[in-house]
Amino acid sequence: MYFQFSTCRFSEIPFAFPKISSIFAYVLQVIMKHITIKDLAKELGVSISTVSRALNDKYDINPATREKIISKAQELGYSPNPIAQKLQQKKSNNIGVVVPEFRNAFFPDVITGIQDIMLPLGYQVLIMQSNENAETELSNVKTLYNNMVDGLIISFSSETHKTSYYKSIIDDGFPIVQFNRVIAKLNTSKVLFDDYAWAFMATEHLILQGYKNIIHLKGPRHLTFSISRAKGFEDAMKKHKLHTGDNQFYDSGVTIEDGKRVMSELIECNKLPDAIFGVTDPVALGAMIVMKEHGIQIPKQVGVVGFSESRLSEVIQPTLTTIKQPTYEMGQAAAKLLIQEIETKISIPQNIKLSGSFKIKQSSVRI
Amino acid sequence: MYFQFSTCRFSEIPFAFPKISSIFAYVLQVIMKHITIKDLAKELGVSISTVSRALNDKYDINPATREKIISKAQELGYSPNPIAQKLQQKKSNNIGVVVPEFRNAFFPDVITGIQDIMLPLGYQVLIMQSNENAETELSNVKTLYNNMVDGLIISFSSETHKTSYYKSIIDDGFPIVQFNRVIAKLNTSKVLFDDYAWAFMATEHLILQGYKNIIHLKGPRHLTFSISRAKGFEDAMKKHKLHTGDNQFYDSGVTIEDGKRVMSELIECNKLPDAIFGVTDPVALGAMIVMKEHGIQIPKQVGVVGFSESRLSEVIQPTLTTIKQPTYEMGQAAAKLLIQEIETKISIPQNIKLSGSFKIKQSSVRI
């Protein structure tokens, strides 16, 4: 049965919704009964306000009755309804995070950093994914905003152009921190990686290794990080008086497939360079895979440097020289900035540029 | 400045909170003024209930006044406060997702599948991460439950034992769908991958290739998938009358490091097997890396098969034979089950087992 090896495909998912009329269906009519502060009050024969005071540990409450109320609350498994609380106060102790995707390791790592700051401080983190789609992104933000999150950490999708809504809520004093993919004209704190400097450094490393005909596999042109990395590459080349015409830049994307595609084209057109600086690790990796298939030797014939968005670089052979971004720290930094703004109610937009580390491995070292 | 290559470390993040008294601080005293249904009513000189009816397109409303109200609402940029709505009705049109982690590709892929079903149906997806911690997980679920999500999709952490809370909300009729890491005794729908069958198949594949002394690098013992995969391995071995004593099983974990560690031990103890079935790709990969370092030939000396949780298998050399799980489809399946339960208000727990595909690559094929 399961021996048609390589031709096995996903089986169909059986989704005929079961007939509701089925006599086997057992209906759950039980209303989800959250017990409320009112129930507690009735049970104990005290007023609602007294219960509230007891639970919130306020002044104006007799220690004895407070104990009684608290123990009763535990007995009945009471927990306050945050919806009602949010409606009453204006604070939810939730913060929102919106990212373009999390199929790559980058954003999940950042989010983990965010959570590690937020959770101990009593904030819950609600995460939404915009799928690189400006519309979904906007509706995500609206959802979170309307649900009264206390603040928002966001990395914009590659398609976001309309900023009026964001501008208006920022002007209304809603705390937002941008990271990684930022919109410069939005007046919020920003956490960034110094893509320019590190791209410059990666390129210079290749140059110092003796590579001359170096090309850059560029990322999507509207993303700030692609632009910065390309600029870093260009300036390093210029500094060393190397050629930086159009045919040193090749539009790719951010995936392994992108790297493969561009590299295949290059080989076909007989335009094999000396060295490659990939805008991301996957792109560099894709290029490496194609080169290996063609028997091109790395780093002897062609040197390769990537830009880390994953843990792939440790696995490929030769191991890939790459720049490691402080993803986790980025999340922490953004979280701290947001907390600060939420708790002080003061907005002092500031830019934080984080530093990384350069991992020199086999793919770029010519001995 | 940035030329101390391999010694570059993350720079310190500067987090002295700015002095609030700074005269440069500009305070945002503007209260975030959401305009409400009440504002609309006053503006138009009608009652609150009329506005509500108009906006919700109910009966009992004059088309003319409805138009007037709607256009005024748009003019003022009104959007209803979902907090108040949730308090009133009992439905939030939000669903919650709780996963142990999303640093690996597995869960993010599943979540993407969930979203692609939910979003078009008007549901927003709130995601939380339990960090493999039972406590965090419980508080995540409580947060979501108390925030009145309409239902929950969850994959339990590896440490979850106490199920009383989950049981109680399920009994109260709260819709939950489990996937991947499930707790059998919780009476909810479950979406699973047939780990047993595919592990059996992977093992049999190794056997048919002529490997005899095959070992299994086991996952954490309390996770259902580790248990199923180990059982599949064992039964395949038994079927072919191969030895399945204790020294065919090695406790590892789920990461590359785990694979490296176990493999190093095996080599040190001179216990090199014929072939390896890794509980996950990273584990198999870790083992491969160590073997390559020791000059052990794959697949000639040792065959390797993994179990996919990532895209790593395409990158390593030799390419890794692995089982591909339908992660995205898993998410879709779970989402559909949940929707069904939410909208019909009927709970008919059902188990869905999804099928995958077997990718035979170089690491397991002896020619």
Next chain:
DNA sequence: AAAATTACCGAGAACGTTTCCGAAAATGAT
């Protein structure tokens, strides 16, 4: 012992919705 203070508690408003119910106005039937 009367007055002043303090400790404790309850009533009720408010947050922004939805919805039930009754009232007024408009329409139709006789």
Next chain:
DNA sequence: ATCATTTTCGGAAACGTTCTCGGTAATTTT
């Protein structure tokens, strides 16, 4: 013109909290 019906609307309660404000009862002060 009268009565019955329909259309359209407003009042008010409810969802579960928090919090201000008064009001007793208990305690202290003189």
